[in-house]
Amino acid sequence: MLADLKKLKDEALTAINAAADVLNLEELENRFLGRKSGEITNLMKGLKELAVDAKREAGAVANEVKTAVAEALATKRNELAGVSQSEALSAEKLDITQSYLPPVEQGHYHPSTLVQTDLEDLFLSMGFVVLDGPELESDYYNFTAVNVPPEHPARDMQDTFYIKNHSGWVMRTHTSPVQVRAMQKYGAPLRGIVPGKCFRNEATDARHEHTLYQLEGIVVDKNINFSHLKGVLEAMARHLYGANTQVRLRPKFYPFVEPGVNGEVTCFLCAGQGCRVCKKSGWLEILGAGMIHPNVLREGGIDPKIYSGFAFGCGLDRLTMLKYGIDEIRVLKAGDLRFVNQF
Ligand code: DAH
Numbered sequence: 001m002l003a004d005l006k007k008l009k010d011e012a013l014t015a016i017n018a019a020a021d022v023l024n025l026e027e028l029e030n031r032f033l034g035r036k037s038g039e040i041t042n043l044m045k046g047l048k049e050l051a052v053d054a055k056r057e058a059g060a061v062a063n064e065v066k067t068a069v070a071e072a073l074a075t076k077r078n079e080l081a082g083v084s085q086s087e088a089l090s091a092e093k094l095d096i097t098q099s100y101l102p103p104v105e106q107g108h109y110h111p112s113t114l115v116q117t118d119l120e121d122l123f124l125s126m127g128f129v130v131l132d133g134p135e136l137e138s139d140y141y142n143f144t145a146v147n148v149p150p151e152h153p154a155r156d157m158q159d160t161f162y163i164k165n166h167s168g169w170v171m172r173t174h175t176s177p178v179q180v181r182a183m184q185k186y187g188a189p190l191r192g193i194v195p196g197k198c199f200r201n202e203a204t205d206a207r208h209e210h211t212l213y214q215l216e217g218i219v220v221d222k223n224i225n226f227s228h229l230k231g232v233l234e235a236m237a238r239h240l241y242g243a244n245t246q247v248r249l250r251p252k253f254y255p256f257v258e259p260g261v262n263g264e265v266t267c268f269l270c271a272g273q274g275c276r277v278c279k280k281s282g283w284l285e286i287l288g289a290g291m292i293h294p295n296v297l298r299e300g301g302i303d304p305k306i307y308s309g310f311a312f313g314c315g316l317d318r319l320t321m322l323k324y325g326i327d328e329i330r331v332l333k334a335g336d337l338r339f340v341n342q343f
Contacts, residue, residue, distance in 0.1 A: 122236065196214060289313070
């Protein structure tokens with residue numbers, strides 16, 4: 001067996017060395033190493049019949065022969081392809097000192113977007129739809145339709161940007177006009193929220209911006225009353241600021257509601273004890289709300305004798321500032337990466 005193996009090896013190496021082309025090499029590979037009937041393979045089948053010691057010795061030699069033939073085939077193949085062995089090896093070389101590609105940087109949401117989508121999820125779970133409306137709004141929807149007719153003093157509460165040569169159009173000052181748009185489009189019953197961008201002619205400071213985000217809510221159905229409003233506002237406040245958050249509603253005039261209230265939540269920082277953030281009152285104002293004024297329902301095509309509803313509007317930026325303890329509204333839109341990359 002050993003002699004046969006040696007003979008076969010010599011024969012194979014000579015033949016491989018003399019091979020004229022790649023096809024020829026392939027034939028030789030089959031002839032000697034072929035898995036079914038290659039000559040080396042066949043010889044190795046005879047190993048079974050040998051005694052244990054002889055089998056071990058012959059097995060080792062057979063493997064050596066196999067490796068030598070395989071190497072000779074590879075060398076010859078490179079030679080025929082015009083590549084020297086060292087070239088072939090260096091082409092295969094793996095440079096383990098090369099630094100890996102830096103990971104692609106992933107984007108992330110702005111804190112206001114985080115709060116907005118969080119609230120959208122909450123309200124969707126309570127059966128609300130998420131509504132949208134135009135930022136360039138007609139004077140009619142922005143003011144008149146929500147019970148602020150031309151010349152009404154309440155117009156002074158919200159000065160905005162007007163469009164040159166397009167009287168009758170304004171940059172919307174709040175998301176409330178979408179209340180009437182939604183009533184006209186969907187009728188009653190209706191449950192919706194409107195997150196969106198609004199504009200005010202403001203002298204900006206740490207708490208006021210000319211461009212701001214609001215979140216409006218509207219519910220219209222039969223027998224809707226003030227306790228429904230309070231329940232929904234509490235659900236929202238506790239979702240945002242924790243289960244122990246209290247909601248306080250105090251009368252306030254808004255033209256589109258009657259009665260109207262301003263809504264405050266217990267200060268998250270001092271838990272109502274009174275601190276710098278809540279100006280020692282223990283309460284933080286976050287929204288305006290009330291029962292929808294019959295004039296507004298009528299403007300939306302809904303009969304106030306059959307239906308009632310509530311609405312609320314809050315500054316989304318303000319909710320975001322409170323949630324993350326941000327004390328300056330202008331950083332939200334300044335585009336400073338040192339700020340936004342913290343979220
Ligand atoms: N639109 C009001 C504002 O921008 C906020 C508001 C108050 C909305 C009371 C409402 C509401 O829906 O009922 O100041």
